Amino acid sequence: MPAMNQVLLISFLLFSVGVAGVLIRRNALIILMCAELMLNAANINLIAFARHSGTVAGQAFALMVMGLAAAEVAIGLAIVVALYRKKNSISVDEINLLKG
Amino acid sequence: MEQLLIKIGQNFFLIFGVIALGGATTMIFAKNAVHSVMGFLLSMLAVAGCYLSFGAEFMGVAQLLVYAGGIVVLFLFVVMLVELSKAKEKGLFQRQTPFALALVLAGAVAFVGVFWKTLFGASAREALTLAPGLVAQGEKLGNAQMVSRGLFAEYLLPFEILSVILLVALVGAVVLAKAERV
Incomplete structure (x- = not known):
């Protein structure tokens, strides 16, 4: 079994990479993928601590997070496709329809 | 080897x-x-x-x-x-890329600094072990059976809510991605 510090460190680093990706990229698709990565980093912790505490709650909730992530991807990709139809671009810098 | x-x-x-x-x-x-x-x-x-x-x-x-x-x-x-x-x-990265990377790096350093003892202390090296009372049960049931017990017995309501969310997301995705004129 892996030690707890390894799990915490790896999942924190994965989350940091996800945050960095959201902050630096212009492509809306890659920003969506980074959001997925952050959810996965949280899932690693959930499953590791489900193992640690001996209950099944962590695994059950990790499965629910996975389902929510799937719903998020479906909506996100639909928004990206709709935006591409409207603006002919998926760069987040050009999406300012709500600007007054 | x-x-x-x-x-x-x-x-x-x-x-x-x-x-x-x-x-x-x-x-x-x-x-x-x-x-x-x-x-x-x-x-x-x-x-x-x-x-x-x-x-x-x-x-x-x-x-x-x-x-x-x-x-x-x-x-x-x-x-x-x-x-x-x-x-x-137009460029792949935002203008603020160096600042953003520096910020994330600073956050990582701060995390490791704050949790230094937790991460590298003696107590953190112990493995994540299964709780003793559940070893026997886990071996008897198997992982998939344990997860299904959790999902369909203990956490049935969140699971059903999740299925409604998935349905809403499905319908929403179809409506959003549909062409303007029908």
Whole structure:
């Protein structure tokens, strides 16, 4: 079994990479993928601590997070496709329809 | 040779974690969006390996099916549907990239600094072990059975709410992506 510090460190680093990706990229698709990565980093912790505490709650909730992530991807990709139809671009810098 | 295999077996999680980090880094720095999706795929496969190293076989296989099988294909589909040549001309990264990277790095350093004792102290080196009372039950039931007990007995209501959310997301995706005129 892996030690707890390894799990915490790896999942924190994965989350940091996800945050960095959201902050630096212009492509809306890659920003969506980074959001997925952050959810996965949280899932690693959930499953590791489900193992640690001996209950099944962590695994059950990790499965629910996975389902929510799937719903998020479906909506996100639909928004990206709709935006591409409207603006002919998926760069987040050009999406300012709500600007007054 | 045997020693090496034992060493690899002990560090299964660390190996897959480093692979996942490599895939994630490729994902955020790749110039081509298809390469980004490939980095994402590698990362998701490695995360499935991490789940297996925790003894969560059901979650590992679900991760493979949902992410590597479904979500990556969806992303690849949209990447190829959307023309990205224009995005390349305007630059792939935001103007604030150096500041953002510095901020994330500072956050990582702060995290390690604050949790230094927790992360590298003596108590943190102990392995994540199964609680003694549940070892026997876990061996008797198997991982998938345990997860299904949790999902369909203890946490039935959240599970049903999740299924409604998925239905709403499905309908919403169809409405959003539909062409303007019917």
